[in-house]
Each structure stands twice: as structure tokens, then as C-alpha cells.
Amino acid sequence: MFNKLIAATLPYMPKKLVWIFSKRYIAGETIADAVRESKKLNDQGIKVTVDLLGEFIKNLDEATENKEAYLEIIETFEANKIDGNYSVKPTFFGLLLDEEVCYQNIRTVVAKAAEYNNFVRIDMEDSPCVDKEIKIFRRLKKEFPQNVGLVVQAYLKRTLDDLNNMMDMQNGVSKLNYRLCKGIYVEPEEIAYKKYEEINEHFLEDLDFMLKNDVYPGIATHDKPLVDGAYKLIEKYNVPKDKYEFQMLYGVTPELRKSIVEKGHTMRVYVPFGKDWFGYSTRRLKENPKMASLIIKALFNR
Numbered sequence: 001m002f003n004k005l006i007a008a009t010l011p012y013m014p015k016k017l018v019w020i021f022s023k024r025y026i027a028g029e030t031i032a033d034a035v036r037e038s039k040k041l042n043d044q045g046i047k048v049t050v051d052l053l054g055e056f057i058k059n060l061d062e063a064t065e066n067k068e069a070y071l072e073i074i075e076t077f078e079a080n081k082i083d084g085n086y087s088v089k090p091t092f093f094g095l096l097l098d099e100e101v102c103y104q105n106i107r108t109v110v111a112k113a114a115e116y117n118n119f120v121r122i123d124m125e126d127s128p129c130v131d132k133e134i135k136i137f138r139r140l141k142k143e144f145p146q147n148v149g150l151v152v153q154a155y156l157k158r159t160l161d162d163l164n165n166m167m168d169m170q171n172g173v174s175k176l177n178y179r180l181c182k183g184i185y186v187e188p189e190e191i192a193y194k195k196y197e198e199i200n201e202h203f204l205e206d207l208d209f210m211l212k213n214d215v216y217p218g219i220a221t222h223d224k225p226l227v228d229g230a231y232k233l234i235e236k237y238n239v240p241k242d243k244y245e246f247q248m249l250y251g252v253t254p255e256l257r258k259s260i261v262e263k264g265h266t267m268r269v270y271v272p273f274g275k276d277w278f279g280y281s282t283r284r285l286k287e288n289p290k291m292a293s294l295i296i297k298a299l300f301n302r
């Protein structure tokens with residue numbers, strides 16, 4: 001109850017206060033910050049996926065700027081030999097303004113990554129975007145079979161059907177590569193599972209589907225029971241270590257992350273950076289059960 005109250009008031013809190021808690025969730029504001037933090041993770045044997053923070057855009061000029069920014073990120077990361085790939089949010093490239101322009105923008109980014117034999121992951125946004133994002137993924141996958149992947153959300157009731165439908169894209173040359181996560185957006189219960197147990201059950205069902213069908217999953221969770229469930233499935237299907245990876249968000253559950261790395265599994269951390277950190281970090285803070293007590297402590301200890 002109290003946590004919910006704090007969560008609701010977060011967007012109205014002074015930015016400086018929110019920053020105190022946000023800094024653990026973002027690499028910084030500049031590309032140099034992202035490179036530095038990525039190098040630190042690489043030194044711990046952890047791969048990264050880099051995300052430039054930003055919320056919904058208002059016009060296509062902003063989409064062009066975002067595309068240019070990603071091209072610069074790719075050049076910089078490749079020049080610095082970072083062991084990592086790139087994550088993009090289609091709305092950031094104009095998805096809700098002009099789907100074709102959005103496709104062309106993302107295509108340019110994927111083509112740039114492909115020049116370096118690298119990879120771009122299309123993040124999944126809220127439910128009105130899902131069909132559009134699958135469509136863009138399909139088009140890109142045809143042209144860049146090795147260089148593009150998608151995110152799927154276990155809380156959506158449609159996800160297993162989507163996974164089945166997209167199998168037509170998989171063949172000997174072109175494997176499918178998904179990030180499987182629970183899903184972060186508030187969706188209506190007609191289309192989304194709401195209960196923790198239900199979401200977890202479908203997460204493992206989706207993962208089972210991927211492992212059985214030789215699809216490469218990025219198992220993106222900080223939830224210990226899901227990590228344990230994933231271990232069991234990996235063992236059940238005897239999946240080699242190069243056929244899956246675990247993924248976590250920067251700054252979240254570092255101890256669990258370390259234990260996964262120590263067992264020899266591949267780990268990739270999502271490294272968000274940029275000036276628009278506020279929206280992203282308030283979402284992370286809302287997920288953090290310890291947030292309320294931390295914020296109260298900070299209010300009294302300034």
C-alpha cells in the first residue's frame with residue numbers, strides 16, 4: 001500500500017531526489033559513460049546490450065536524430081571493442097508516427113551493426129505496438145538473417161501463438177533469437193496474464209518452446225524461481241552453453257547475476273544511458289520493493 005503510494009508520486013518528486021536512486025539503474029548520460037560501464041561489465045565476463053534512453057517522440061525529426069545517435073553509438077562501441085550488441089525501441093524511431101519511416105530508420109541501424117557482424121534487438125513495447133514490431137522484425141530478418149532479434153513478453157496471452165507463427169522464419173542459415181521477458185507495461189486482463197504465478201508459468205512454457213525448437217533465447221529475468229526453472233529446462237534438453245544466454249538490467253540483482261556467471265552461463269546486461277533517464281528509472285524504482293523505505297531514509301538524511 002505504502003509502496004504503491006510512493007510509486008504513484010514518483011513522477012512528481014524532485015528530479016534530484018529521484019536521481020539518488022536512479023543512478024544504480026543507468027550507466028550515465030553520455031556515450032563515454034556507457035562505454036566505461038560496459039567495459040567494467042566486460043571485464044567481469046559479462047556481455048552488454050546498449051540502449052539509448054528516450055520516451056515517446058513527437059515528430060519524425062526526432063526519429064532521425066535518434067537514428068543518427070545510434071549510428072554514433074555503434075561506431076563508438078565497435079571502435080572501443082566492447083563485447084556487446086544494441087537494443088532499440090521502435091517508438092523511438094517513429095513507429096507511432098509513420099511505420100515505413102520507422103522501418104527505414106531501424107533498417108539503417110541494423111545495416112550499420114551488420115557491417116560489424118553485430119546484432120540489434122528490437123525491444124517490445126506496449127500491446128498496440130506488438131503487431132507492428134513483429135512486422136518490422138519479419139522484414140528485417142529477411143534481409144539481415146543473422147543480425148536482428150526480437151523481444152517477446154510472457155504476460156501476453158498471444159505470445160505462444162506468435163512464437164509458433166514466427167517459426168516459418170527459422171531455417172538452417174537463419175536461427176531465431178528472442179529475448180524472453182515478463183513484460184513491463186500495464187495491459188488489460190483480456191490480453192495479458194496478471195498474476196505472478198500465471199506469468200511465471202507462461203514464461204517457462206515459452207522458454208520450453210524455444211529450447212525444444214532450437215531457438216536462441218535471451219532469458220531476461222531477475223526472478224530466482226524463473227532462473228531455477230530455466231536451469232531445469234536447460235538440463236532437461238541438454239542445451240549447450242552457446243545456445244542460450246541470461247540477461248539482466250544494469251544495476252538489478254547483482255548477486256543473482258554473479259551466481260549465474262559463476263556457473264559458467266553467458267550473461268548479458270542491458271546498459272541504458274542518456275539524458276532521458278527519468279522515465280526509465282521511475283519504472284525501475286516502481287519495481288523495486290525496497291524503494292519506499294530507501295526514499296524515506298533519503299528524505300530524512302539529507
Ligand code: FDA
Binds near residue numbers: 122220224252253289
Ligand atoms: P519480477 O518483477 O517478479 O522481479 C523478480 C525480483 O527481481 C524481485 O522480487 C526483486 O528482487 C528483483 N527486482 C526486479 N526488478 C527490480 C528493480 N528494479 N530493482 C531491484 N530489484 C528488482 N520489458 C518489456 O516489456 N519489453 C522489453 O523489451 C524489455 N526488455 C528487457 C530487457 C532485459 C535485459 C530485462 C532483464 C528486462 C526487460 N524488460 C522488458 C522488463 C521485464 O519485462 C520485467 O518487467 C523486468 O525484468 C522485471 O521482471 P523480472 O522477471 O525480473 O521479475
